[in-house]
Amino acid sequence: MMSTVYGTDQENLLEIRNLSIRYRTRRGELRAVEDATLLVKPGESVAIIGESGSGKTTLISAIVRMLPLNARLATGTMRYRTAADSLVHLDTATEREMRPLRWKEIVMVFQASQSSFNPVSRIYTQFLDTARAHNPAARTSDVMDRSRKLLELVALDGEKVLHSFPHELSGGMKQRTLIALGLLLEPRLIILDEPTTALDLLTQKKILKILRSLRDQYRFGMVFVTHDLGIVSRLADRVVVMYAGSIVEDAPWEEFYQDPKHPYSQGLIRAVPKLTTAIEKLYSIPGTTPDLVEKIQGCPFAPRCPFRMEICTRENPPLLPVALGRSAACHLLKEDSSESTP
Amino acid sequence: MNPLLEVRDLVKRYHNRKTGDVSILRGIDVQLRKGETLCVVGESGCGKTTLGKILAGLIPYSGGTYQYHGREVSNLRGADWKKFRTSVQLIHQNPYESLNPSRMIFDILSAPIKRHRPTLDFDALFRETTDLLTMVGLTPVEDFIDKYPVNLSGGQRQRVSIARVLSLRPELIVVDEATSMIDTSLKISLLDTLKRIQDEFGVAYLYITHDLALGRYFAQEQRLAVMYLGQIIETGPTEAVISAPKHPYTRALISAGDMEERVEYDLIGVEIPSFHEIPRGCPLSPRCPEAMKGICYSVEPELLPTSPDRAVACHLYSGPREKNGVR
Numbered sequence A: 001m002m003s004t005v006y007g008t009d010q011e012n013l014l015e016i017r018n019l020s021i022r023y024r025t026r027r028g029e030l031r032a033v034e035d036a037t038l039l040v041k042p043g044e045s046v047a048i049i050g051e052s053g054s055g056k057t058t059l060i061s062a063i064v065r066m067l068p069l070n071a072r073l074a075t076g077t078m079r080y081r082t083a084a085d086s087l088v089h090l091d092t093a094t095e096r097e098m099r100p101l102r103w104k105e106i107v108m109v110f111q112a113s114q115s116s117f118n119p120v121s122r123i124y125t126q127f128l129d130t131a132r133a134h135n136p137a138a139r140t141s142d143v144m145d146r147s148r149k150l151l152e153l154v155a156l157d158g159e160k161v162l163h164s165f166p167h168e169l170s171g172g173m174k175q176r177t178l179i180a181l182g183l184l185l186e187p188r189l190i191i192l193d194e195p196t197t198a199l200d201l202l203t204q205k206k207i208l209k210i211l212r213s214l215r216d217q218y219r220f221g222m223v224f225v226t227h228d229l230g231i232v233s234r235l236a237d238r239v240v241v242m243y244a245g246s247i248v249e250d251a252p253w254e255e256f257y258q259d260p261k262h263p264y265s266q267g268l269i270r271a272v273p274k275l276t277t278a279i280e281k282l283y284s285i286p287g288t289t290p291d292l293v294e295k296i297q298g299c300p301f302a303p304r305c306p307f308r309m310e311i312c313t314r315e316n317p318p319l320l321p322v323a324l325g326r327s328a329a330c331h332l333l334k335e336d337s338s339e340s341t342p
Numbered sequence B: 001m002n003p004l005l006e007v008r009d010l011v012k013r014y015h016n017r018k019t020g021d022v023s024i025l026r027g028i029d030v031q032l033r034k035g036e037t038l039c040v041v042g043e044s045g046c047g048k049t050t051l052g053k054i055l056a057g058l059i060p061y062s063g064g065t066y067q068y069h070g071r072e073v074s075n076l077r078g079a080d081w082k083k084f085r086t087s088v089q090l091i092h093q094n095p096y097e098s099l100n101p102s103r104m105i106f107d108i109l110s111a112p113i114k115r116h117r118p119t120l121d122f123d124a125l126f127r128e129t130t131d132l133l134t135m136v137g138l139t140p141v142e143d144f145i146d147k148y149p150v151n152l153s154g155g156q157r158q159r160v161s162i163a164r165v166l167s168l169r170p171e172l173i174v175v176d177e178a179t180s181m182i183d184t185s186l187k188i189s190l191l192d193t194l195k196r197i198q199d200e201f202g203v204a205y206l207y208i209t210h211d212l213a214l215g216r217y218f219a220q221e222q223r224l225a226v227m228y229l230g231q232i233i234e235t236g237p238t239e240a241v242i243s244a245p246k247h248p249y250t251r252a253l254i255s256a257g258d259m260e261e262r263v264e265y266d267l268i269g270v271e272i273p274s275f276h277e278i279p280r281g282c283p284l285s286p287r288c289p290e291a292m293k294g295i296c297y298s299v300e301p302e303l304l305p306t307s308p309d310r311a312v313a314c315h316l317y318s319g320p321r322e323k324n325g326v327r
Helices: A002-006 A056-063 A123-134 A140-153 A157-162 A173-184 A199-219 A229-235 A253-258 A261-269 B048-055 B079-087 B105-117 B122-135 B153-168 B182-203 B212-218 B238-243 B250-257
Strands: A014-025 A029-041 A044-047 A073-080 A085-091 A106-109 A189-193 A219-227 A240-243 A246-252 A320-323 A326-327 B005-014 B022-031 B037-041 B063-068 B088-092 B172-176 B204-209 B223-228 B231-237 B304-307 B311-314
Touching: A014 A056, A029 A044, A029 A056, A029 A073, A029 A219, A029 B212, A044 A056, A044 A229, A056 A073, A056 A189, A056 A219, A106 A173, A106 A229, A123 A140, A123 A157, A123 A173, A140 A157, A140 A173, A157 B022, A173 A199, A199 A229, A219 A229, A219 B005, A229 A253, A229 B022, A229 B079, A240 A261, A246 A253, A246 A261, A261 B182, A326 B172, B005 B048, B022 B204, B022 B231, B037 B048, B048 B088, B048 B204, B079 B088, B105 B122, B105 B153, B122 B153, B153 B204, B153 B304, B182 B204, B182 B212, B204 B212, B212 B238, B223 B238, B223 B250, B223 B304, B231 B238, B231 B250
Parallel strands: A044 A219, A044 A240, A106 A189, A189 A219, B037 B204, B037 B223, B088 B172, B172 B204
Antiparallel strands: A014 A029, A014 A073, A073 A085, A240 A246, A246 A326, A320 A326, B005 B022, B005 B063, B223 B231, B231 B311, B304 B311
């Protein structure tokens, strides 16, 4: 059925289909990600949004197989197309097969990444180590030149930063240094978890701008998780909404912002305080997210949904196309079959 | 009406043996009446949290005056100090870290009441606690009173922390929004509860945030102050400041916070100067796109009124107005 939503596109950089991830907990199995399908084209920027605990971070950590030890991939496939145009099955790849991919093909920048530098070595050693891990023959001067250039791209004084210790840099500088380090091996997919939290508004804006222009320049794909819609609007082409482990809506950002289809997405948009438009009463979605250990009957959002119908408590709606290039999982929405024929 | 609190030229200095003293607050003026809200916005490290802590009486100030109900706070002793400390409360915005996980909701709420009114018998204590829960909308009360924080959702925990603060019947609540890892929906529900309590009990708020849009929502029809490097650089009615900002820094903040990206306005560079090396003249001058040769680099602008209810600290608006100084 999923193929009717997206068709099979040979050009996808990353194809996650029907992925489910479970955590082993003392209370039983926690369904962190449920039947998620996510496709990323080369050069495309996809934002994953949703409340905390909706499985966003779990989903993106799975791409680089950096899940906690109590997690397992229950169902689904993850395929990644490398620069050499070969398909790698990320879901079944061994650690040995994953290592050359990480940082060379796929870069993952974790949350609070300011602390991902080694505090006792200067920045340049960390650039050199990264380059040598993938190419032992890399010449020091080449790596240094490239590092300096990349640091300048993110508006830093390359020479100064390379010879600094991490503690000598401010949070925003570290974040930008990390972006530069991420680009060192020219990856084709960059995954960011909360790229700019813990940064100031003005610094954040600058970093988003830099990321956007770098993306235009290098055409890498981007998947990032955030709960700040401001970041989405500045960086994303497409937005994926997760709720209780499931993807409930997938749409181009502009259209999504103007007209969110899923009631949960509508709640998210209505909860955003604005600066320019007339002030209105903001909406906070009532209730809380369901316990993912317990079996959920029907639509996971039903208990909080203002439009709940009888069917919602019985059947979980599948993710179906609802308009051109858009899909949503809600019983209220009619399937739009105009584009389902490949 | 007398102001609830009046702060004049407030200074907070920290001693540092290596680098010499550092001033984190450099001459702050704040006035707040009963039932009013003042929203303080600024980037991290601008001193807004320090200001909140001083106003809540958690840390002493090093200079200037802070009068609460007309009395200088640094001179309060004994019973007067205790009265001040109960009258001003601080809410920590992270509901996941501000409640003791090993105590029942009843204990969490009754502890401050017991502390300040030790003669209360159990029945009265129980009644007060249930009243508080009702006030913040945690009903039916029986469902919550014997629960532990772990049993409650984030939103419910926030209500418990509001109830705990209300148990002391404060007149001023300092709401400090630390790094916000909390979902927007949750923040909105907290702010809505706080606003309702203000309408009912006439509490004054000092709302500290870096999110201008949230500040605008919470302090609508109230006042806003923008801080930069330990000073207030612009203040006025929330709507007026946000719809027609004057200070270049405020303009940049609004441009950065606006999702629809209608106005593009950037400062030069990214780095915020350190408190150790505050630029000469206007502290914003090295980053300011409007900086004028001479004056901006040599004379520090004062916070001067531009209209009866607005003030801005910028040479573009002070002294003899140049024809094209104001855009």
